[in-house]
Amino acid sequence: MKRFLKLWWILSSLGEGFLELIYPSNIYCISCGNIIDDSRPYSLCDTCIRTLKWANERTCDRCGKILQESYGPDLCSDCIETEHVFEKGYTCVEYTAAERDILHRLKYKNQAYLGRKLAEIMYDRMKTEDIKPDIVVPVPMHVKKYRKRGYNQAAVLGKSLAKFMEKPYEGKLLFRIAETEAMSSLGALARKENIRQAFDVHIDSKNNLAGKNVMLVDDIYTTGSTADACAAALQVAGAAKIYVITFAAGANLMKGEGELF
Numbered sequence: 001m002k003r004f005l006k007l008w009w010i011l012s013s014l015g016e017g018f019l020e021l022i023y024p025s026n027i028y029c030i031s032c033g034n035i036i037d038d039s040r041p042y043s044l045c046d047t048c049i050r051t052l053k054w055a056n057e058r059t060c061d062r063c064g065k066i067l068q069e070s071y072g073p074d075l076c077s078d079c080i081e082t083e084h085v086f087e088k089g090y091t092c093v094e095y096t097a098a099e100r101d102i103l104h105r106l107k108y109k110n111q112a113y114l115g116r117k118l119a120e121i122m123y124d125r126m127k128t129e130d131i132k133p134d135i136v137v138p139v140p141m142h143v144k145k146y147r148k149r150g151y152n153q154a155a156v157l158g159k160s161l162a163k164f165m166e167k168p169y170e171g172k173l174l175f176r177i178a179e180t181e182a183m184s185s186l187g188a189l190a191r192k193e194n195i196r197q198a199f200d201v202h203i204d205s206k207n208n209l210a211g212k213n214v215m216l217v218d219d220i221y222t223t224g225s226t227a228d229a230c231a232a233a234l235q236v237a238g239a240a241k242i243y244v245i246t247f248a249a250g251a252n253l254m255k256g257e258g259e260l261f
């Protein structure tokens, strides 16, 4: 067992180069796994690029969720009811089956290399926006969970995104105090209650944060309660504006529809 752990540590410390060897990008589509040539954008095959539900038409003015054409207001149903702490949210795709599968592999199957491809998509999404974040901060994972999984998917995305944006990456600034229950099993209200006090800023990091605009990074946006809880902790510690970028966001629920997650 010890030997195995050591070997794993050595392999992990080789980082992306090692992951690139096991899961070479630009050979297999990151969504369906079919072989592709290396000219495909984001390592997605032509079919999958059409299957993903891109946020390139109407989106919520506040959180960035995709709005249906038949939906009247400029805010999604969540943002009509909830005042957010963060300034504005942006997302790349809606969370449907294909997106869920990609994120599942990023989270649970050690395919951290996927993060770089998704960050490229997130970077292109941000390029069209006129905002000026100073630092990039991932939504943190509780240390216990981190030890178990070996990496935080939001950090994987954030690190790559910061590189693309040429902005400082602050991976240790924000931390998670409380271990929160698996969010997928909770309703919106319970989720909000559960997460509200879950984050704080390291006291030594407060100088790096004062007056700065923050780009908060996560893999998925649902009701915004995680983003708001992080944004509140960042603001209390002196941050100026907090923007949120996620790879995917849940659908806007029209009246009468049930909770999706």
Ligand SMILES: [Zn+2]
Pocket (backbone or CB within 6 Å): 029, 030, 031, 032, 033, 034, 044, 045, 046, 047, 048, 049
């Ligand atoms: Zn594909």
Ligand SMILES: [Zn+2]
Pocket (backbone or CB within 6 Å): 060, 061, 062, 063, 064, 065, 075, 076, 077, 078, 079
């Ligand atoms: Zn919204």
